[in-house]
Amino acid sequence: MACATAPCVAPAPVARAVQGLLAVLAWAVLSAPVRAQTSAPDGHPAGVPLRSSPLLQESLPEAARQQAPTFVSGERITGQTDALTVVEGEAELRRHGTVIKADRLQFDTRDSEAQATGQVLINSNGNRFEGPELQINVDTGKGTFTQPSFSLLKNEGLGDASRVDFLDKDHLVAHDARYSTCPRTPGERWMPDWLVRAQRIEIDNIEEVGLATGGVLEFKGVPILAAPYLSFPLTDKRKSGVLPPTINLDNISGLELTLPYYLNLAPHFDATLYPTLMSKRGVDLAGEFRYLQPAYNGRLRAAYMPSDKLRDRDRWGYAVQHDQRLALPDTLRGLGLSGAMGLRLNLNRVSDDDYWRDFPRSSTSLTSRLLANEAALNWGQGPWSISAGAYQWQTLQDTAAPITPPYDRLPSLALRYARSDDTLAGLGGNWDWSVQTETTRFRADSIGGLDRLNGTRSLAVADLTRRWQTPGWFVQPRARLHTAQYRLDSLRADRPQSLSRTLPTLSLDSGLVLERDADYFGRAFIQTLEPRAFFTWTPYRNQALLPNYDSAANDFNFASIYTENAFGGHDRISDTRSVTVGATSRLLDPGTGVEVLRLGLAQRFLLRDQQVTLPPADCASPSQAGCSAITNRLSDVLVGARMQWDPRWTLDANVQFRPEDRESVRTTLSGRYTPSPFRVLSAAYRLQRGASEQFDIGWQWPLNDLWGTPAQRRPGAQALGPGQWYSVGRINYSVPDRKVVDLLAGFEYDGGCWLGRVVVERLQRSTASANQRVLFQLEFTGFSRIGSNPLQTLRDNVPRYQYLREEINPPSRFQHYD
Template identity: 55%
Template sequence: MRINRLGNVYEGERLQLKLDTFEGRFDAVRFEFLRTGGQGEASRVEFLDDKRSVAHDVRYSTCERPPGASWMPAWAVTAQTVRFDLDTDTGEASGARLEFQGVPLLATPWISFPLSDARKSGVLPPTFNLDNQSGFETTVPYYLNLAPNRDATLYPTLMTRRGLDLGGEYRYLERPYSGQVRAAWMGHDRLRERDRWAYALQHQHALPGLDWLPGAGLRLNLNRVSDDDYWRDFPRTSTITNLAQRLLANEAVLSGGQGVWHYSLALQRWQTLGASRTLVPLQSDLIVAPYDRLPSLALRYRPDGLTLGGVGDWRFSADLDVTRFATRRLPQVWDGSSPGDQRTDLDGTRALGVLRLSRRWETPGWYVEPSLQWHARQYRFEQPLGDGRRSAGLALPTAAVDAGLFFERPATLFERAVVQTLEPRVVLAATPYRDQRLLPVYDSAAYDFNPATIFASNPYGGHDRIADLKTLTYGLTTRLYAPSDGAELASLGLAQRLRLQDQRVTLPNEGVAAQGRSDILLGATVNWTPEWSLGGTWQYNPARRTSVRTLLSARYRPGPYRVFSLAYRNNETTTARSRQLDLGWQWPLAALTGDGAPAAVPGRALGPQQWYGVGRLNYSFTDRRIVDLVAGFEYDAGCWIGRVVLERLQQSSTRANQRILFQLEFSGFSRLGSNPLQTLRTQVPRYQYLREDIDPPSRFERYE
């Protein structure tokens, strides 16, 4: 007997069936499912009615069955009996086990599973990790399908060197709000001899019923851990994410707007893991916590366009902000003349107003954009400044003119037709001097010196330092475009800033920036062929006649699942000089032996029996050691994939966390072992997963 139903094929020796009640049996059945590509066999299938059936001595796998030979798949799920119920869309298996190469990996006397993509409560595949800090880790997740719009997952994790970590996640989705809560608790961690815990909450809530607050919405982002060492000891926990960072944000934001008006009210407090009590950390492993905002009220006005003096299309914006800044650091006051640290660190309230007006005149060959900014702020401090004041205020304007030209011409380069452009640009900016030395720095920092920020009218981000500038910034860029589709093939840019007077307003402990020319910035990109991508940025100091910062990058990608990236970074502009090399790769090993790699197969990488090398390495030339490392191998056997990855994460100058990740992925069924995929996706540039979701084949492909 052979039955082809919607592309799913069933074959057997004998079929007995009552057509009116759909009762009967099918002996020596072999089946093949179109959607998953899986196939199997059973000694017999008993049909109880048109919705229920029982299969005996079942074996299922996605490994191919060779024609005319006995079937011994590399992996298979076997069961004594499997009951199917289409009414409840569930199946129940008795005496089930998962075998790989004839070795049982998992076994259970009874298990229930869904028959479709619908969610169902139950045990998820376990994961295993081997860590030099926690020992052998085993996680057995349990999924709870609470409702169509709510679910939860429990993550109990046993760590042989530390104890039992109880983690969980709860997700919810309603029409006006949604979010998730994650938490973990470990009683008496043997590593630190104390209880450990963490939680994270993300919540978004639309508030359409507040007529007096149009478009209102509430956002909560709460993150908290038990102690300062949590980021070291739980850098990759599956329950609380992003804990490798040491700044955990806790914020509540009410925001909205209507038309040209926008508003926000925010409360923000940071948990800093290993926070210093002063602005200058006395220990190398301490960091400085940012200021908390308790609270911050902001109002923004952005009209679509204004008409001034009969000229339209003027862009105008007004920003108002009132923020109370608070910190748990020890207060520090500088009197303006004492040697040593020149920083003031005080709690206070800042009221801020920024008005901006600009207009752009533009044609295909040139543009001119004048702008005017009025920046005013008022402070009130909880302790007096170095000169005895408890309040301070200042206002100052900034005028700027941004102008540029565009030239282009057809050209031929290396026997290829291109369009070349020449784009000179000039920015003239002026801001008067206001003494700001004694004021604290709540949110200001120096911009990174790059081809984008060199044209900014203020070298500092934030609002606590507005530099007194009279600068002329000039640059020249040339680009090569493909005339057929406009793709940029190459670009080369050069820029420099000329200070027409000394810049006296600086950040604390910075010297006066003397008039004259700044460092020269040079940037280039080359994308001449789809396989190669090259780029670089150089910061050249004319006085020292040397490059003080260099970034060089290259990427070679000749085809799918073949990528190699290289980056070199050298920075001498900071106190601690750094020189690093960054390598990333995903490459089939067959391409290294000279045999060449086969063409890609839709949804299945380069086909079966393929080895891949994958990884990323960051090496520090100054420290002469590997800082971070992710390296391993993947083997695609067709119906299963094996992965082994070594991960090393540097946590301090003397301490690193290392673990081995290994995983067996049974195609179309499940994964067993660790979870290296998340690490590979985040660490390896342009990493491609060996299995991709594709549209299922049509049932008409098996039409008979």
């Protein structure tokens, strides 16, 4: 039998071929329903019938795969029916998931054994192998390939070996192998920038991992890491094992070496261990445990350092976050209640006051000087909501800059009923009203001679709001009644043990929204003018004897200037009789509605003095906001602007101007230039007169732009392509101190199949000292990282920083189609 170039079916009984084709067709039709653009009855929208699959993987049942037909083609085919078939000249064999091409191909239909010689290529589910000689069982996938080079689909890994043993269709072993993800250069001997040389490399496509035995990692021809076993991923699928070590050089803790180990305990929970050796301190044993279930999720982080050599004591810290949805008890369901309860735990503790300073990068939640600890239950159904919890703080003190610890709330119980767009009898609809009650016991330890007024506060707040609104104007009156009752824990000579306060508040918010067509600099816009007037009235009540558990002066900005109370919290309510007037003008793109320019102006006019202040114990100086009575009839003027005339440029400006002094009290000017991906420049100037003045500059920019044609991102490419240097950093400079407060600066290099990073970081610990460290990392794409990892630091500090290896969809198996 002979065929010239046209495909032929390998000799087999007609009945067997028909059975195979029928099995394949039956599986394709019956294995799963397929729907596309189905019509929904009764005019209802149809559900989404199609679901994308990035790999388009087929998975034939084993019985159907055994009966799948085998196709062979070539320049000359000879053989016997149901026996041996020999194909010569551009020989090709195709069977489900497997393609073999060779100069000469021999296939035995009785046992599905194939032998190929010459220029041999086998493509198994997208994994390609090329070499001089192949022997394989097409049914089982078991076989041997001599001196092949190979290309793996899932991570685009490349390599070669003296021999590859196919254990089955999903497992193989490469002997005397080289492996890398660096591309081959046509016509040249393959010498990648990095590679792994190993006695054997095992590839497991089920677990999606590789294991190199007796492996040596080489970079630019220089061995940099040797290990008896090197495990590496084929995809981003989680797997247990040793993670790349990280190395930091810190001026306080010395050399820091971390050897993390990841434990993929189950699909819904995992753990990571972070043993760290600090040359000047000792060994820090840290770890993280994460879990995720349909009804709850959370994480636990903990660290323990026995006998810190610099502090001469044990150091420890932990952070627990847990959120859970709880079923409502049967007792409450019997009362007609429904829904579910929510449980929230947030626990953070450290061993001592210096922890935040000595371990600034250990955990985001443990580096603050105020560590929150809370346990809370909440429930809601319709307009009703209830919450109960305990809230406690750990305050980390600094003798050079002490802070007053906030009061703990042990416990706190709140009940709220709220309705929106409701109808009140005789008053029509569109009414919003709510009633909120809360009872809390406050407790705090005395510190530095400061006497704390521990006690219990019960309060009730009732709100009633009606809003009239059309496209061109709105009017919103609001009435509030606030009452609070205090019961102190102990008798005091300077105040009664029981105190109370009841205050009404009335406000009226109103505004216009005017529009017109406009043209500026040859560009058409919709221009708006939005004047706004806000009136509020609250009578004066002497609140000097009331304890202050949670009140502080609101920040003065465009949001707070249109509110009734100058204080946050419930312990101080400002006696306000004022009118706030302001206006905003916007330029909108008529085609997209995008805001191109916004200008805002606002000022508050007091109709009488504001006498309510914070207690002197809560004020560092009388000039602090909320610490002195306000007698000026005119407040500071707020001026704000934001412009994005070009999508690449964003400019912001906010100024708090004091008319009587003719100077700005607070100024913030910022700008950002983002012409394209991986190019961003940002700068900001911040002034708070009498307190601070700073310049802040951040950037990520390819340095090749300075000495060559700016590179552009190509479709489907990572970053701007190989051979690019990037500068990245952020600098915060204090004008009064005439020094850099915080610094992050470094370089990144994209080698295509590897990335290099070196970053210098400086964090101010106090007015006299700072933490400094150097981070250096090599990232071998699709394999591993070596060195310290600055990525999280760059993301947290550099505005709009982009990782040079963004996550992309995995390659299609048809990317290596033959």
